[in-house]
Amino acid sequence: MAVLVVALVGGTLVFGGYSQRDALDPESAGADGTRAVVRVLEQQGVRVVIARDRRAAERALEGGEASLAMRDAPMLSDDALRDVTGRARHVILLEPRSRTLDVLLNGSRTGGFADDRAVAADCRVPAAANAATARVGELMTPGDGVRGCFPVDGEVGLLFSEANGRTVTALDALATATNATLPLDGNAALALAVLGQTDTLVWYVPSPADADRAADAPTLGELTPPWVTPGILMLLVAALVSALWRGRRFGPLVTERLPVTVRANETTEGRARLYATARDAPHALDELRRAARSRLQRLLGLPTRSAPDQVVDAVAERLGADRARVRAILADDRPRTDRDLVAAADRLRDLEASVRAAVRTEGTTR
Structure with missing residues (x-):
C-alpha cells in the first residue's frame, strides 16, 4: 500500500500536470490538491463523484448510502448545511471551521495547531486506530458526545461522532490528505480509511453560487417597514417636481431693448x-x-x-x-x-x- 501511494503521488505531481485550482480540489495535481487520494480510492473500487455545486451534490447523494466529503462552506446557512450533510450516510469534513463543527458535531470548535510531527491516534475509532499515527495539523476541541483522536496538549486532531449508523468525521485534510502530505507517516492509511467507508464518495466542492438567502445578512430594505421605500420614492418625485417648477430656466442670451440710449x-x-x-x-x-x-x-x-x-x-x-x-x-x-x-x-x-x-x-x- 505504501509503495502504491508513493508511486501515485509521484506520478500525479510529475506527469499529471498542474491545474490552477483551490486547495483540496479533487482534480488538482498541485501540492495542495487531492488528486492522488482520489486515484487510490478509485483503484480500491470506490466510485468518486465530484460535485461542484450543491444541486449536483444532492443528486449524487440520492439514496442515502454514499459518503460525503466537503470543505468548509460558509456560504450555506445552518439549515442548508444540515440538509446537505443529512443526505449522506457518512460525512467527512475536510477543512472544519467552528460554525460547521458547532452545527454538525454538537458544539465542537477549532483550537490550535500541532507541530509538524507524527501524533499517536490513542483512540478506538477504527479509521484512526488502523493508521496508528498521523500528522494532524489543525487541532479541535470535542463537544458533548463527540470522540477525539490524536490528542495534543488537551486538544485533538480528529473528531468522530456516530448516531444510528451514520457518522460525522472532521480532520484537517491539508495536513493529511493532500498530494504533498499523503505519503507522510500514517496519513495515507487514515485518509483512505475515512474517505473509503462506502462504495460511493461524493466529493462536494462548495461554490459561491450555492449561497441561500438565510446565510445572507439582512438588507436595509428587509430591516425597515414596508412603507419606507414607497415614502422615499414619493419624496424624491416631489423634490424633482418642485425643482422643475421653481428652478431657473436658462436660455440663450438676449439683448434687452432699452427705450433710450444715454451716452x-x-x-x-x-x-x-x-x-x-x-x-x-x-x-x-x-x-x-x-x-x-x-x-x-x-x-x-x-x-x-x-x-x-x-x-x-x-x-x-x-x-x-x-x-x-x-x-x-x-x-x-x-x-x-x-x-x-x-x-x-x-x-x-x-x-x-x-x-x-x-x-x-x-x-x-x-
Missing part, C-alpha cells in the same frame, strides 16, 4: 449739472475733470488707470505747454462761484480740443 458724456454732464444746482462747484468741476482725463488718456494712448500727474505730464509734453498751467486746468483750480465753474469748464474744453488737434495733426504728418 457716457451726457451722464457725466448731467451729474455735473446736479452738483451745480446744489451749488457745489468743486464737485461739479471734479466730475468734468475726471471725464476729461479719461478722454485724454485714450487720445494719448495712456493706460486706463494712469494717475492724474501722468496725464498732466503727457498733455504738457504733447502741447509744449507749461506743466503748472496744465496741472491747474486738470487738477488744481478750485472754483468758488458758478462763474468760476463756467470759466474752468471752458479752459478744460479748450485744453482737450488742443490735444485732439495736436494728435490729429501729428497723425496726418506721419
Whole structure:
C-alpha cells in the first residue's frame, strides 16, 4: 500500500500536470490538491463523484448510502448545511471551521495547531486506530458526545461522532490528505480509511453560487417597514417636481431693448449739472475733470488707470505747454462761484480740443 501511494503521488505531481485550482480540489495535481487520494480510492473500487455545486451534490447523494466529503462552506446557512450533510450516510469534513463543527458535531470548535510531527491516534475509532499515527495539523476541541483522536496538549486532531449508523468525521485534510502530505507517516492509511467507508464518495466542492438567502445578512430594505421605500420614492418625485417648477430656466442670451440710449458724456454732464444746482462747484468741476482725463488718456494712448500727474505730464509734453498751467486746468483750480465753474469748464474744453488737434495733426504728418 505504501509503495502504491508513493508511486501515485509521484506520478500525479510529475506527469499529471498542474491545474490552477483551490486547495483540496479533487482534480488538482498541485501540492495542495487531492488528486492522488482520489486515484487510490478509485483503484480500491470506490466510485468518486465530484460535485461542484450543491444541486449536483444532492443528486449524487440520492439514496442515502454514499459518503460525503466537503470543505468548509460558509456560504450555506445552518439549515442548508444540515440538509446537505443529512443526505449522506457518512460525512467527512475536510477543512472544519467552528460554525460547521458547532452545527454538525454538537458544539465542537477549532483550537490550535500541532507541530509538524507524527501524533499517536490513542483512540478506538477504527479509521484512526488502523493508521496508528498521523500528522494532524489543525487541532479541535470535542463537544458533548463527540470522540477525539490524536490528542495534543488537551486538544485533538480528529473528531468522530456516530448516531444510528451514520457518522460525522472532521480532520484537517491539508495536513493529511493532500498530494504533498499523503505519503507522510500514517496519513495515507487514515485518509483512505475515512474517505473509503462506502462504495460511493461524493466529493462536494462548495461554490459561491450555492449561497441561500438565510446565510445572507439582512438588507436595509428587509430591516425597515414596508412603507419606507414607497415614502422615499414619493419624496424624491416631489423634490424633482418642485425643482422643475421653481428652478431657473436658462436660455440663450438676449439683448434687452432699452427705450433710450444715454451716452457716457451726457451722464457725466448731467451729474455735473446736479452738483451745480446744489451749488457745489468743486464737485461739479471734479466730475468734468475726471471725464476729461479719461478722454485724454485714450487720445494719448495712456493706460486706463494712469494717475492724474501722468496725464498732466503727457498733455504738457504733447502741447509744449507749461506743466503748472496744465496741472491747474486738470487738477488744481478750485472754483468758488458758478462763474468760476463756467470759466474752468471752458479752459478744460479748450485744453482737450488742443490735444485732439495736436494728435490729429501729428497723425496726418506721419
